Amino acid sequence: MNLYQQEHSVFEEHFVVERKKNFSFPLHLHRSYEFLYILDGQMEVRIDDEVKIMKKNDCAFIFPHQIHSLQSEKSEHILFIFSPEHIKHFSKYIENKKASSNFFSVEDETLLNVLLTLDKQDNIYKIKGALYLICGIYKEKCVFLDNNEKKLFSHGRLLRDIISYAEENYKSDCSLMELSTRLSYDYAYISKYFRRKTGINFNTFVNQLRINEACFMLSETSNSILDIASECGYESLRSFSRNFLKFKGCSPTNYRKQLNELE
Template identity: 35%
Template sequence: MYFFEHHGMEEKEFFKYSSLDNISFPLHFHRAFEIICVEKGKMVITIEDEEYELSENEAVIVFPNQLHKLHTESESTSKVIIFSPELIGHFYTAYKGVVPENNKLYLHTVPHESQVDALYAQKSFLYSICDLLIKHTAFTPVTVSSKRKIIQNMLLFIDENYHKECTLKDVAQAIQYDYAYLSKLFYHYTNLTFTNYVNRYRITQAAYLLESTEDTISEIAMKCGYKTLRTFNRNFKEYKKVSPSFYREKINTH
């Protein structure tokens, strides 16, 4: 099962810097590049079919649309930088359609967030990573199966339409594939029915809004595609094991 994230789909240049402890994240992909560097402890990162074990000062760079997952067994502290391809436009154009044979890098240091809070500082750091990568590894053409492309299009449709009516019938019409074929293919790749996946995705977005905004629970329910508060509350409790109000209260006390 894997997820599509919206990173890199913004209309403007995008740069997000995070310091994270003990991170684990399921298989997913996005249009953005991502740099993950371990400062302390150890982490295992899987990119497509390759598994990388990272220790202190070791990093990986994930290219757009590469499937990847992160796992911390015991303890890790890491810095994660996610950025749009447009920030390194020259490199992105030159290396579009290929991926590194080896995504792993050794970084002596990663700048503090305050050192890359301006556009040219960000570009300078990112292009230094590009230079290091070019010197470090060869590149191979991207190979994505036709079935995976269909799944990516389906996940992109969900990401763009989860806040309104979003059914498998809608997807079938949008991407012009047979309904029954898409139903079986989607379950094969995600181990979920299309409806279950959409509900999970909506609840994930709702949890984020509960944490990061002051919107009312009713407003969040509507923004996440639920027509009634009752259905939203029921689905939220099914997936998060607590009510939306209790979830927000718990977050605010931490």
């Protein structure tokens, strides 16, 4: 999880293109932009306080440092993740503006062809041309209003602090009680605040982070199930297996087996 956030937060001229099916990712934030296009099926997308069920031809334009999550059991999508340095003119334009929504729909064969053919190995001019095409379409679909009082899509510092704490500590002891003491907030208040803002409790969020990391390790390493459970913050294999089944609908062993069968 930290790898995901850091990867999309550190590097200038950063660009990633992904085409995936049935993809989910818990709440997170980073300094990059994201553009999401649904090719088929549907996906529940949360951006700050707005939640939308996205369907075919729906798009989402996510700004740097916006808190967002993706949840889908049956969908196919294209996702671009790119640093602000790629679209400096657009970033400057929206510096003191607020967009009416992150979501829009478009049926444009030219755009779809660009999305389907663009590759991160393409030359920088082709990449930036495609990204500015996306920005241009989004600007036409969305209303931007002057917003001099606060930065675009600024979000409560408390929620960012809670999410950052969880992402930094989910592999070890991760206690909302400890965080509430550190931030000088009442535990009951901070617990209710997080649930109100996200729709889930803090422990569920921490387990989402742990299981998401476990899925990555099951896919990309040959580590044993026991080692993965320990590295993801679980003190017992039983607790790990129970939570894995809850979030993924199968055991860690079967999950890895299914991945191997796809190769």
